[in-house]
Amino acid sequence: xxxxxxxxxxxxxxxxxxxxxxxxxxxxxxxxxxxxxxxxxxxxxxxxxxxxxxxxxxxxxxxxxxxxxxxxxxxxxxxxxxxxxxxxxxxxxxxxxxxxxxxxxxxxxxxxxxxxxxxxxxxxxxxxxxxxxxxxxxxxxxxxxxxxxxxxxxxxxxxxxxxxxxxxxxxxxxxxxxxxxxxxxxxxxxxxxxxxxxxxxxxxxxxxxxxxxxxxxxxxxxxxxxxxxxxxxxxxxxxxxxxxxxxxxxxxxxxxxxxxxxxxxxxxxxxxxxxxxxxxxxxxxxxxxxxxxxxxxxxxxxxxxxxxxxxxxxxxxxxxxxxxxxxxxxxxxxxxxxxxxxxxxxxxxxxxxxxxxxxxxxxxxxxxxxxxxxxxxxxxxxxxxxxxxxxxxxxxxxxxxxxxxxxxxxxxxxxxxxxxxxxxxxxxxxxxxxxxxxxxxxxxxxxxxxxxxxxxxxxxxxxxxxxxxxxxxxxxxxxxxxxxxxxxxxxxxxxxxxx
Numbered sequence: 208x209x210x211x212x213x214x215x216x217x218x219x220x221x222x223x224x225x226x227x228x229x230x231x232x233x234x235x236x237x238x239x240x241x242x243x244x245x246x247x248x249x250x251x252x253x254x255x256x257x258x259x260x261x262x263x264x265x266x267x268x269x270x271x272x273x274x275x276x277x278x279x280x281x282x283x284x285x286x287x288x289x290x291x292x293x294x295x296x297x298x299x300x301x302x303x304x305x306x307x308x309x310x311x312x313x314x315x316x317x318x319x320x321x322x323x324x325x326x327x328x329x330x331x332x333x334x335x336x337x338x339x340x341x342x343x344x345x346x347x348x349x350x351x352x353x354x355x356x357x358x359x360x361x362x363x364x365x366x367x368x369x370x371x372x373x374x375x376x377x378x379x380x381x382x383x384x385x386x387x388x389x390x391x392x393x394x395x396x397x398x399x400x401x402x403x404x405x406x407x408x409x410x411x412x413x414x415x416x417x418x419x420x421x422x423x424x425x426x427x428x429x430x431x432x433x434x435x436x437x438x439x440x441x442x443x444x445x446x447x448x449x450x451x452x453x454x455x456x457x458x459x460x461x462x463x464x465x466x467x468x469x470x471x472x473x474x475x476x477x478x479x480x481x482x483x484x485x486x487x488x489x490x491x492x493x494x495x496x497x498x499x500x501x502x503x504x505x506x507x508x509x510x511x512x513x514x515x516x517x518x519x520x521x522x523x524x525x526x527x528x529x530x531x532x533x534x535x536x537x538x539x540x541x542x543x544x545x546x547x548x549x550x551x552x553x554x555x556x557x558x559x560x561x562x563x564x565x566x567x568x569x570x571x572x573x574x575x576x577x578x579x580x581x582x583x584x585x586x587x588x589x590x591x592x593x594x595x596x597x598x599x600x601x602x603x604x605x606x607x608x609x610x611x612x613x614x615x616x617x618x619x620x621x622x623x624x625x626x627x628x629x630x631x632x633x634x635x636x637x638x639x640x641x642x643x644x645x646x647x648x649x650x651x652x653x654x655x656x657x658x659x660x661x662x663x664x665x666x667x668x669x670x671x672x673x674x675x676x677x678x679x680x681x682x683x684x685x686x687x688x689x690x691x692x693x694x695x696x697x698x699x700x701x702x703x704x705x706x
Contacts, residue, residue, distance in 0.1 A: 290404025
């Protein structure tokens with residue numbers, strides 16, 4: 208949920224801005240000077256909305272529009288092709304997303320929701336408040352690159368740019384360019400398409416650049432950070448199962464979970480998933496090491512049908528099960544309450560007695576922790592420290608620890624620098640790609656509206672000669688696209704906030 212202090216701070220801030228603006232506008236002595244000050248700085252204020260516009264970047268846009276005209280023509284022509292393809296692709300993607308959302312609404316399977324390519328993002332619900340800075344900075348950068356594409360494409364097509372600006376709506380930042388409408392209406396539909404498609408084209412390119420940087424990050428950071436030697440702990444949730452004197456600490460390097468080697472964060476996740484869906488791992492213990500007092504523990508059934516034999520709620524003992532060593536009688540399963548760390552320290556993991564016989568000369572048995580369903584006992588290897596012993600639901604261990612693939616080569620390097628770069632690139636890929644998709648939808652008030660109108664004018668002028676009929680076709684297509692986007696937004700928002 209959204210933290211109440213943050214919500215109160217945002218609302219209080221907007222109330223102060225709105226009240227101050229109202230008082231100054233209603234003041235007889237300050238009204239003229241205040242409005243002149245706003246106009247001279249290109250500021251406009253309204254409830255929950257602040258807008259700033261300037262012409263200071265027009266020369267920069269004009270300079271960019273003059274760089275290698277032939278290359279720019281090919282560049283924006285490629286953007287035209289991408290924009291038309293993205294318009295169709297975005298509609299198909301929204302239809303697919305709507306089907307997936309409906310399927311998720313009618314089923315309790317949590318995996319279906321994770322398969323969606325597009326999801327509504329609501330800070331405090333499915334966006335952690337600790338990552339709001341990444342979200343807003345990436346969103347603003349994606350918007351700036353989007354509008355830069357429109358501005359340079361417009362100037363290249365001899366359309367004047369009146370100005371460039373940025374705005375904040377509630378808490379969401381954005382950018383815009385103001386084009387001279389008369390010039391825009393005088394050029395051909397193909398030229399208009401190059402301008403209208405330039406925004407989504409540049410968002411797509413920014414997405415590819417961020418994705419390439421993300422994949423090449425180990426190469427860029429190689430002189431300062433190493434990878435492949437384990438997963439470095441960057442944060443441990445206080446009070447979690449991984450916290451404590453014998454738990455994990457910031458700076459520890461995890462190299463294994465039971466017999467599953469960990470060379471990075473991906474291995475950590477895959478090993479935990481593997482341990483969650485496979486039977487509990489056992490440990491090879493010499494028969495001579497099984498003390499008689501342990502072997503004759505009285506076992507009893509838990510409510511879920513599993514067996515337990517430790518009734519003293521000890522934090523150091525755990526119930527183990529094993530097959531009674533062969534002798535005169537029939538082999539049967541025994542249960543023993545044993546000291547955990549003594550039993551598993553330095554022992555080999557096993558799935559049965561035959562694994563122990565294959566790797567040990569002494570008579571050994573495979574003892575397995577007797578735990579509740581879905582609960583696992585996991586040894587976490589993080590040298591040079593002793594194993595951290597975890598008992599619980601494996602996903603809880605994953606949520607309790609934050610890790611990174613990058614291990615500093617020098618002590619003065621910050622642990623969080625690679626995490627910052629990696630997280631920011633992921634947000635940039637997601638948000639820039641989402642802007643490219645959403646703005647391509649043939650929907651009122653989005654780039655897709657102007658892209659569709661220009662496309663119809665460029666392709667249907669010889670088939671449908673009546674301009675009014677072409678506009679009517681465009682209106683119904685825009686109405687359908689708007690309804691599709693609105694349905695996705697409404698259902699997606701309900702799925703995030705109401706469930």
